[in-house]
Amino acid sequence: MKNSAHVRKASDVEKQFWLLDQQGKSTAYNIVSAFWVADPDVGRLSQVVQAVMTDWGIGTQVYRLENGELQCVENARALETCTLSLASENFAEAAEARFREFCESKFDIENGPLAKLVTIQAPGAERAWFGIIVHHIAIDLRTKELLASEIERRWTAPEQLYSLDETYEEFVQEHAAWLQSDKADKARSYWKTQLETLTNATMLAQSTPAPSQHRAGGLFEFTLDAGLSGKLDRFAASSRIDPFILYFAAYQLTLSRLKVADQLSIGVPLSNRFGHKFENSVGCFVNTLPIVSQLDWDVSKDQYLGAVRQKFLLANRHQALPVFEIKRLLPSTQTTLFDFGFTLEPPMALDLAGTDIRRIPFYNGSAQLDVFLRGWEDEGGMCFRVEYDDAKYGHDFSRRLAAVFQLMLDGLVAEDKPLRQIPYLPAEDAQVIDTANRTQGPVEAAANLKEAFEAQVKSTPDAIALVSARGQLTYAQFDGLAGKLANCLLQQAQVAPGAIVGVYCDRSEQLLVSIYAIIKAGCAYLPLDVDAPLERTRYMLEQAQARVVVTTTANHSQLETLAVDCIALSTDYGNIEHFEAQLPPIEVSAESPAYVLFTSGSTGLPKGVVNSHRGIMNRLYWMQEYFQVQDDVILQKTPVTFDVSVWELFLPLQVGGTLAIADHNSHKDPYQLCRQIETFGVTFAHFVPAMLAVFLGVDLERPLPLKTVVCSGEELSKELQGRFFRKFNRVSLYNLYGPTEAAVDVTCWKCEGDDHRHFVPIGKPILNTQIHIVDKQGNAVPIGVPGEIMIGGVQVADGYINNPTLTDEKFFVDEFGRGRLYRTGDLAQWDQDGQIEYLGRLDFQVKINGVRIELGEIENSILSLPEIKMAVVTYKKENGIGLVAHYVPNPVADNGNSINNQASITEESIKRQLAARLPLHMLPRAFIQLATMPMTPSGKIDRKSLPYDQLDVPKAAVTSEFAPGTTERLVMDAWQSVLGKTDFAANASFFDAGGDSLKLMEVYQFLLPHLKRRIASTDMFAYPTIESLARYIDSDGEKSPDQDARIRNRAQKMKSAFKRPR
Template sequence: MKNSAHVRKASDVEKQFWLLDQQGKSTAYNIVSAFWVAAPEVGRLSQLVQSVMTDWGIGTQVYRLENGELQCVENACALATTTLNLDVECFETSAEASFRELCETKFDIENGPLARLVSIQAPQAERAWFGIIVHHIAIDLRTKELLASEIERRWTAPEQLYSLDETYDEFVQEHSAWLQSDKAERARNYWKSELEQLTTSAELAQSVSTQRSEGGRVEFILDSGLIDKVTKFAGTSKIDPFLLYFSAYQLALSRLKVADQLSIGVPLSNRFGHKFENSIGCFVNTLPIVGNLDWEASKDEYLGVVRQKFLLANRHQALPVFEIKRLLSSAQSSLFNFGFTLEPPMTLNLVGTHTQSIPFYNGSAQLDVFLRGWEESGQMRFRIEYDEGKYSSDFSRRLASVFQLMLTGLIAEDKPLKQIRYLPAEDESVIEAANCTQGPVQAEANLKDAFEAQVKANPHAIALVSARRQLTYAQFDALAARLANCLLQQAKLKPGSIVGVYSDRSEQLLVSIYAIIKAGCAYLPLDVDAPLERTRYMLQQAQASLVVTTTANHSQLESLAVECIVLSSDYENIEQYDVQLPPIEVPEESPAYVLFTSGSTGLPKGVVNSHQGIMNRLYWMQEYFQVQNDVILQKTPVTFDVSVWELFLPLQVGGTLAIADHNSHKDPYQLCRQIETFGVTFAHFVPAMLAVFLGVEIERPLPLRTIVCSGEELTKELQGRFFRKFNRISLYNLYGPTEAAVDVTCWKCEPNDQRSFVPIGKPILNTQIHIVDKQGNAVPIGVPGEIMIGGVQVADGYINNPALTDEKFFVDEFGRGRLYRTGDLAQWDQDGQIEYLGRLDFQVKINGVRIELGEIENSILTLPEIKMAVVTYSKDNGIGLVAHYVTDKASITEETIKRHLASRLPPHLLPKAYVPLVGMPMTPSGKIDRKNLPYDSINMPTNTVPTEFAPGSTERLVQQAWQSVLGKTDFASNASFFDAGGDSLKLMEVYQYLLPHLKRRIASTDMFAYPTIESLARYIDSDGEKSPDQDARIRNRAQKMRSAFKRPR
């Protein structure tokens, strides 16, 4: 019993709560107990509780900092008491609201008191509300239990006073001595080793604020049948139910946070065994239980690990949590953000009267997420308390569902953890509805029949239009048919063969592709700007023995020794062939086209897509967008998959295909003119190009009615810019890889949509999207996972590469059919829409072009003098692709590597900067540490030292434009824009910057012709007269860069 003031040193536990109070004085650490009691007894109960707490010094102490030492002054003040009399109809609701308001009142930890007793009554009410509010620094769970027992005892025997065991002062002294002992040192070593398991920050929440915000709660009760199973399993397995509940919580958090490493704070009694078991005060120490989950482990193995974790944590629980926090590495920002405990509310069984305990939540969050459980009337109740600034009620409800699914899985038969399914039923319903896409397809089963049906129906309608001329369906079909007969007769092609196409974008290119299709073959588009060795590899890998080319491009293929059909611009060399073809059957499962994409091995991989897949894609697009008499712009290079629907969709619906000039897809001004000239109503833009296109000043409304985007992320900001400029044009965001017939999801953009992101939408006709974890389990809504694609559009695989095909295309063990593993990260939202989150691997997209960094790395490593190579990409560093390499040969220079790569890779795969290293930075596990590669040593190539330009000169103007776009300050007058870190799209931004400042208008194409500050300034000042070529090497470099930024995938 404590009657007089007493000053003592504060314990380390009290110091922790004092520090928390100093940081924000949050009410999250107000410990609340509430009861309904018989109205006539509330006054007596209040006086009794006040007497016991005063005798025991609970809440009557204060804490003050004296000479750098935190001291506790016991019995420094009286308890606070509040009595309210409410005269309202809804007394019980009003009583709870009034009590909650009092709970939100902060305690003054320096002046006290640290406890408040509250009585709330109403006239005529049979029962009253009684509450106890105590700051956590003065009480813990065990002290609450002792307080309840003493209140019950004194209710019947008030004259008998309970004699307390060892005092808190004794605990402080003993604990201080323990901290200097060998046991404490062993505890420090243990906790240090535990924290080393967390290779990344333990703070996994998507923080929006450093201050704790208002707390929300979600409460749930376990099914009685599940409780019975838990009890039976615990008895059979000799494991405490507490460990089962904790394990289910840890697994649920791990799945929802996509983190195999997780730290959860668990309060431990910290009373030196039983020595201080019946002492009053706050002893509790909340310690991190670190989980490093192995999903391949069996459930019994996992539970054994958890049991061992708690045994060791209990053994070393006396080390203060703030001292453990000091052991964190610099990469870890917090010890834990999640908490768990089983803590029953305080109960009072008072003889002669009835009291009802109320599980009360004070509305403040101690951690990001805290799960509290307790047993009440034979039920297991749980409450998830969460920081509303970081998590939503949807997340918390989902956590509750996944917790119960994990608990059910843990007590089922012994299987690997990875086989525990955790998709809540309500989420499964949303996802199943999104994937319910079955529907009819077009009557014609292949591209050949669909086109020929339109020829028959609309022979005189305009099929093609270009700067050169226009062709009707009948005229175009006749040209394609003659060439098809040439292929069948001269080259002896068999239906199903793969035929290469090597041509600039032109009318001849389209005639070639359609001829191959009409011959029952599959076309393989080849890039005229790619190195010939790459072209040779593609032809060999695809086993394509024939290439259709044009007189303008044929000479480039002469060194490949491949058979060619050369198509002249006037088609004179195919006039002798008939326009009538023999009957040709094209099964829907036969290949329609082969597209090569970047490969991680250093070599591209050829994707084989069937007629069935692309026909489904085209039919969906026709129906969804109501495409009929539209004019569709074909501007995407045919080596990228968006070109496929541009090539075939308009001529399957009686529309018109407008052929953009070669390379005009990189010039927004040319595109704008062609859209106006051809009357284009339907077009595609990669978001990077759309951003530049929006900068073009448009004098009159464009004929466009629809723009679709795909190939890279469409940002919210870019969507906003679009609708501010075009309020009568519809915008759509599509997603899909080459391996699934172009696109598999679609979202119609809305200017007033409140999402913080632009979705990629839902699955389209006869396709399914499955978002799964590393083990292939479907993930809940809001949880990131890998996109798996199913349905008719999934490609046949990679041509003549069965090993890679088996790795990426597989029959799913969960009965979801044949799937393609994309490597893309995404998550579902509440409406069944999909948010794209990026890549899982080292694949990146630059201006919509899909690039495997491994392909560049492996190409560098083909130089025998290079020991190690890593390529990185960041659009934020102003550079882009950067090659880091290790060599011990002085003869290997940057220029050596550049020349080597230029002979093997297309321009868009060439790094912009090269960094020689003595050795690669490595992680503790022996992997290359990409995050610690030295970017500060990167030097962009320039031809001379930076040049100072005279103020007001044209050179100065161009330099300012470069600086604005590239975010740099120093450029040499004869440095190439592309070598300085620019690309084709950035060059268009420079063009837009310059236009308002020029006395005469220059063409956007001039920007490519004069890629240095010096040459462009001279041309601007020359009144349009072409200046002599100052640097042929730079001009050649510019030409290569123009071909680098082709349409996506």
């Protein structure tokens, strides 16, 4: 037994825990056991535990750094024992709270002791609280088991002392020799191979980046139901598979689905006791190692389980290599070994003869990793606890992880099938999604656009239908003109109902007459852009097989080289005056095509989307009912080649409202739009968010008549929503979403200025539409997990005109219900309320050093800065430039007037703020300030026109030189001594220069004898550049919160990547 102080070298395992202790104030590595004990016996129990731990040297050691070598002084301090008496009406609650205070107290690893025994009693109470708190550096799972056995044995036979096997010092010596052996070299080779393709871990779905030295922890505990446990036991027995492998395999699948990643690295504690040689030795031997896997969802579950078993066989064979040495084998682009952990670890249990003792489930409230799943077998069955960093995840997330984990377990023990076929949508989530998709309802309107308009003409013939700069038309006047042109199409051009007719006009009254004439003739209209290249127009006409185009006399000459028949309207409509306004009976069904819109295609050629009357009538009827549109004046400003224009064109004239025609190209001019909104008395208007941002910058002389504003077309940011409500606090704002392939919009959200969400939802599905968010294999994903939007319901388009191959590629049979689905290529996720968060385009996803990045996330972070008006992020591979952020700053006010944008924010300020919000690999490498953002004709940001000529090719690293005798020179000497090189990149952090956490501690030791005042080791992480550390050393010790914020944040991320063993 140990009873006198003894100095030995620390093991590599102990060095790892010592380093973690140096890096912060976290108590995540305080190992806690708590019990209710019959009060008369608690004093004796404390004595027995104290005797065993003292005899075995558990918690009595301390650790000190001497001449760059970490040493352990065994039996340096007596254990700390605390006995308290609490008088409380709720003793159990008070005792737990008081005990938690002890658990949240950090051990002094240099001065000890490293264990506490806490007894909490109450006057007259039958039970007492007894707890054991030990720093992980002194104990692991096997040692805890040995400790429990010895406590139980001494409880009945205190005079018999148990002799331990091999000592921990012998393990240290044997392990040091092993590190010099061929076996160690083979282990290094194995782990290097495992890590070669590892990419930086990204956070799971539902996470929120929140860099913190201290990980506050949350937990969720659950027990497998008896039915599932029985299936698992039978499967494990029949398949001869270790239950550990089965549980780990399910956890790995769970993380992959929640993380939306096929490659994973999960930290798993292995015993590291050289087989059975040190099986009955006490101390901390455990080595937490990365189990790296690349999942193939097409393999069978039996093949998968076999692969997992093989992974663990090899990991066990090479488990003696220290985890921090494994971390050094990471590729240069990789900083994180693992963020997720798994183990089966029974809590400490005691069975003391003659006394009533019960284990108290207790969690100390600190997280070791982002997420850690711990399992154990209890009387009630197989129990698990999800421990998570609650700065990144919440209770809903942990509950969902537990549910998906159980679904994966159930899938693994079912019949053998590919992994991709294992469903993982929890029942509670399915209920939320199903409720959101219950949108079925009648459409109490005409079956098609023609009948709906003509019915309104009969109802309000003298009401004003159109207003424009040219004047106004009543419903009857407008219908008469459209009827005459329709007869012209039928009689002169010999167009048959159902044909596709082109429209080639500037935005004007004539444009509206043309479109409505085509609809009244029973045809589908194809809008053509008068500003587009003629060859593009030719392609669209040929692809749509449109042989007739309605144009104006002003535009007619542009079409002369095209093989189409043209009807050119004169400004006074004189060339159609002789046609009758009354049309013959024309049959138009709900399934007939109403319009064809061409959208850009990935092949470089546009694709024409055919939408039926059925789809657009559903969309218009929903909008009429939802927004209660009646006598509104709706602004038609969207170019008619874009789908938003469709409801602008037809909604007002189906409800007795007025359609205000904006001047041609005025949708690009916010000042002109303001004038027209005021002149026409517009109450209802649509804006693409990018245009809305510009529109909000107009100084208004008086309030506008607007009552409702609708946004769609691109993501509406929280910042822009806030700006809107600050300017228009009495105007309603709505955020809609939908592609051209689904009749304009399929979801809707009414914006609220005080909404708690960090994003603006796109809402829930509208009438008779359904939204399914699926993974790459087509499985429905849980709430909070990103997936691709698939749209079902009556608004799904007929397909791409004369392009069956592309139609079959994008439109599918609806496996969730009836009809067809359209696969959008848009990324989104459900939230807990059944609302949808739009996350961007799948084709805006990029990979940098193997890490998948959504550019929209970076853009949102930039847009959240109050100084930023507009922002877009792109990825440039040329010259290693990487992520580039283009931004337009908000203008700075000077004496109440707006002045040049250029002075409102600096690049350094943006970088500093982003460094606190985004992971290192998501920070843009370059920033380009623009006066205005380039826009497409539809009002969206034109990414193809973004300028890059301001970018500089990255320059090579330079050598930093400091004068002799300065603190900078001292720090540089320390770097050179420890790192063994003389050249460093200017302003590089210690980690950039090739250092790691251990080497940084060597720098600390180098510096201490030369410093006039002692600094803490944690300061080394806070100031990781030569200049910043020197400046801090020379200061009075006060730390400015803003000083070197960017580089300190980077260092924090590097530091936290030096991952934690169990």
